[in-house]
Amino acid sequence: MSKRFPGRKLSLVRVLALGVAAGVVVVGAGYGWSGFEDSRAAAAGSSGFAGYVDVTATPTYAFEQPVSDEAANVVLSFIVADPDEECTPTWGASQSLGEAEINLDLDRRIARLVGDGGEVSVSFGGLANDELATVCTDAGKLTRAYAAVVDRYNLTSIDLDVEGDNLSDTAAGKRRAEAMAALQKKRHAAGEDLTVWLTLPVAQTGLTEDGLTAVQQMLDADVDLAGVNVMTMDFGGKRPTSMLDASIAAAEATHSQLQDLYQRNDLAVGSQTLWRQIGVTPMIGQNDVPGEIFTLDDAAGLNTFARAKGLGRVSLWSLNRDSTCAPNYPDVTRVSDGCSGVKQGDALFVDVLGQGITGQLDADVVPEEPTAKAEVVDDPATSPYPIWDEEVAYVKGDRIVWHGNVYAAKWWTNGDLPDDPSAAASDVAWDLIGPVLPGDKPVPTLTVPAGTYPEWSTDTVYQQDDLILFSGRVLIAKWWNQSDSPQAALEGATASPWRLLKNDEVQDILSELAAAEPTAAPRE
Structure with a gap:
């Protein structure tokens, strides 16, 4: 079992197994769960918090440097199909996995966060582009496309964000579910685990018919579904009295719908245990629907509700947006990728919404105990960039390796130690990117032949x-x-x-x- 991304989960299959172990009799109609047995099964799970990060949004959000403990677990978004190669996964239809490694340092930044004890999940889909299953119709290629992402980032938890036209495509939904089942089966056979969360749009009255169909398709394909995460945002129609009331109403309606759906599929569980299979994700601040504003008070109230009910997951869209808009952004009713549209002062939505929710998204992976690390010896043969040299002058953007980590120069520097423990953050000439990764090779130095252009002259x-x-x-x-x-x-x-x-x-x-x-x- 991979231990790179520690986390927590409670799936339908494991819930039922817990019920059997506790002596629970689960009958076709879903009855037989006593209050004690329900509480015991629910207590075996945990509530996890992880904020979404829009990977390709600019400016780039430094998720590898969490602003607080609550921000240490992230859901990186979104993996979608390549517009020209339907079965090839990309980040936001703009960067291949390899390009994201080079242009965004994504692999190295993920390794840094995980090395510091954080959890990384990846979300497939979103609203703006084609989720893989909607355009990749070859079952084998589709499964391999999902597996390519899971394997590259050594994931134990993924998120399927299915909305818009992607959600109404039932044929794609069937392909997606069957690919998930095949991928889980393959990983289980190898002694590895894969938590799958299904993220769906929701109204105050609950999941849409398309949403319920998507859940049913997962059950029909025997996917070990960890839970259903509802996007409590952009409700539209009659304006909610408050975004908190609307979010709670949506969560409670979803609970009722899933209870009925699981009973019809002979997968009924107790009420408390079912809450462990439900997540909520609000859009912080200004929503896409004018007049819908999720405030810090709403976040505090939703946190209280989530902890009282024992929700299995709480997220937010997005960590990129968790700040007050700058003065040069005057129209805060226009949704921004980089700020919330509300005045936050020193407060962060991630801290308020995630307070006291200490679990992660995958309960089957046990974090490794920290051990003393052997002294790192930088090897030019395997280091992706030159080893730092105190005699060399570096310019902004230059990259070097020092003590097993990659650094980028923030400005012209000569003799400034990259990992100087005594320097103030504002005075440090280097940005830590992340560790040297297994399989790294030296990046070729790009130089043009002498004489290609004239040497600079003071007289010219x-x-x-x-x-x-x-x-x-x-x-x-x-x-x-x-x-x-x-x-x-x-x-x-x-x-x-x-x-x-x-x-x-x-x-x-x-x-x-x-x-x-x-x-x-x-x-x-």
């Missing part, structure tokens, strides 16, 4: 877009200049008339040079 007059070499680096002139040393640009000065080219720009130059090389004449 430069025009906009002129390219020069300086200290082995390629820079471009932003405007007319003479005698302005490019050193300031290397040190991060934005007022410099020079700009240091990024790696992808250097790669383009190298590609153009390679294409321009004359091919050898064929031998006669």
